[in-house]
Amino acid sequence: MDNLTTNIKRVMIVFLVVFIVLMGYLSYFTLIKGPNIVTRPDNRRMWDVRNKVVRGTIYDRTGKELSLSKKTDNGYKRVYQGGAATSHILGYYDERYGITGLENLYDSQLSSNISASFLAWAGNGFKKVDKKGNDVYTTLDYELQKTAYNALGDFRGSVVVLKVKTGEILAMASKPSYNPNNLGDIWESLNENEHRPLLNRAVSGLYAPGSTFKVVTGISALENIDGITKETFNDTGKMDLGGGYTLSNDKGKALGKINFGQAMIKSSNLFFGDLGLRLEGKLLKTAEKFKFNKDIPAEGIIIDNSRFPKYKSNEKGNMAQSGFGQAEVLATPIQMALVAQTIANDGVMMKPTLISKVTDYNGNIVQDLNISSIGQITETIYAAEIKNYMRDVVSKGTGTRAQVKGIQVCGKTGTAQHVENKNPHSWFIGFAPYDNPEIAIAVIVEEGGYGGVAAAKISSIVMSKYFRK
Numbered sequence: 001m002d003n004l005t006t007n008i009k010r011v012m013i014v015f016l017v018v019f020i021v022l023m024g025y026l027s028y029f030t031l032i033k034g035p036n037i038v039t040r041p042d043n044r045r046m047w048d049v050r051n052k053v054v055r056g057t058i059y060d061r062t063g064k065e066l067s068l069s070k071k072t073d074n075g076y077k078r079v080y081q082g083g084a085a086t087s088h089i090l091g092y093y094d095e096r097y098g099i100t101g102l103e104n105l106y107d108s109q110l111s112s113n114i115s116a117s118f119l120a121w122a123g124n125g126f127k128k129v130d131k132k133g134n135d136v137y138t139t140l141d142y143e144l145q146k147t148a149y150n151a152l153g154d155f156r157g158s159v160v161v162l163k164v165k166t167g168e169i170l171a172m173a174s175k176p177s178y179n180p181n182n183l184g185d186i187w188e189s190l191n192e193n194e195h196r197p198l199l200n201r202a203v204s205g206l207y208a209p210g211s212t213f214k215v216v217t218g219i220s221a222l223e224n225i226d227g228i229t230k231e232t233f234n235d236t237g238k239m240d241l242g243g244g245y246t247l248s249n250d251k252g253k254a255l256g257k258i259n260f261g262q263a264m265i266k267s268s269n270l271f272f273g274d275l276g277l278r279l280e281g282k283l284l285k286t287a288e289k290f291k292f293n294k295d296i297p298a299e300g301i302i303i304d305n306s307r308f309p310k311y312k313s314n315e316k317g318n319m320a321q322s323g324f325g326q327a328e329v330l331a332t333p334i335q336m337a338l339v340a341q342t343i344a345n346d347g348v349m350m351k352p353t354l355i356s357k358v359t360d361y362n363g364n365i366v367q368d369l370n371i372s373s374i375g376q377i378t379e380t381i382y383a384a385e386i387k388n389y390m391r392d393v394v395s396k397g398t399g400t401r402a403q404v405k406g407i408q409v410c411g412k413t414g415t416a417q418h419v420e421n422k423n424p425h426s427w428f429i430g431f432a433p434y435d436n437p438e439i440a441i442a443v444i445v446e447e448g449g450y451g452g453v454a455a456a457k458i459s460s461i462v463m464s465k466y467f468r469k
């Protein structure tokens with residue numbers, strides 16, 4: 001009898017364990033995995049739900065329609081008023097190819113299954129009124145977005161424009177692009193194109209930042225090396241790092257005896273390479289304060305992580321090159337726009353946001369602009385020091401082509417080597433006006449040559465458009 005009781009207990013324990021495991025799995029699947037499966041773009045049941053609702057409209061900051069649903073014989077068709085200029089931001093909404101971009105991130109709002117109000121029903125003669133999703137208002141300035149997109153011309157690259165005090169995204173252009181209004185005709189060619197037109201370079205393109213990274217190195221030096229602004233450095237054009245490795249300026253140009261400010265204005269690789277060696281691991285810490293290797297919180301976009309490697313003490317060449325944004329340092333355009341925005345905003349980085357507000361069928365606000373700070377990245381005094389140097393870069397240094405008539409522009413150029421026997425990438429980051437900065441910008445032109453030429457000129461075009469408003 002005792003053995004029978006013992007065996008029954010063992011069986012019950014086994015069943016209890018199996019029951020707990022099963023319930024745990026069902027709970028995990030329902031609470032954790034379930035929402036992801038429900039919201040997957042290829043979930044056919046979700047498409048059935050979406051098709052019962054007139055999808056909401058996406059607007060720019062002025063109320064211009066960017067993405068809207070137009071009635072057809074077969075229901076509704078999504079129409080993109082901005083075409084290729086806004087495709088990487090808005091994404092596309094298509095039963096065959098799925099949902100991307102803002103259409104995907106705000107799908108639950110745009111397709112929210114909310115019945116029309118009594119007033120709308122009554123106003124329609126008590127006849128059936130279509131269910132209507134919420135409308136999404138972005139922070140984009142469509143005219144500025146179009147200017148940025150057109151300014152890139154036939155180049156591949158990206159332009160990002162942020163409001164300094166709020167982090168609002170005014171423009172975020174990426175080329176090459178595509179027209180989401182005729183995906184069926186171009187889908188195959190888009191996926192075969194080696195230049196990846198479906199890639200949003202603004203948030204997912206990773207590039208060596210080149211000399212634009214000297215802004216970050218400069219902050220690190222101010223924070224960690226006492227008296228750095230009073231030191232002088234003899235720039236001979238080349239520096240022997242030992243082990244057969246040599247560091248050099250562009251074309252080996254010798255800049256002579258220079259101080260911190262002159263090194264920034266003339267963009268001395270030797271000076272900032274030397275700082276990379278002196279700072280060692282401290283430069284990594286500063287880069288990570290600027291959110292390299294970190295997730296950047298944002299509203300309406302997802303930003304890929306920029307990268308700053310951890311080097312060993314014997315990796316002199318990489319450590320030196322990291323000081324001026326080469327070696328294995330990689331950054332997205334929006335990351336570098338945030339670097340410029342932080343300097344312009346007294347060392348405070350703002351959370352980038354693409355969403356101004358969301359309104360329901362009756363125009364009631366269900367989500368409002370969320371302005372928030374990521375944090376005080378560096379002290380105000382250090383940001384002010386770099387800000388002064390960036391003003392001189394544009395007024396008399398490598399960035400003169402970024403000047404805008406009547407506006408005092410601050411900036412930093414970058415010429416980033418990436419593949420041997422290919423033209424370098426052209427970079428410019430900056431902000432304006434100097435006294436009370438309103439906008440920050442980052443421009444990357446793939447294989448565009450010197451940063452002080454292609455990227456700086458594009459920045460001037462975009463800033464001129466903004467300040468002519």
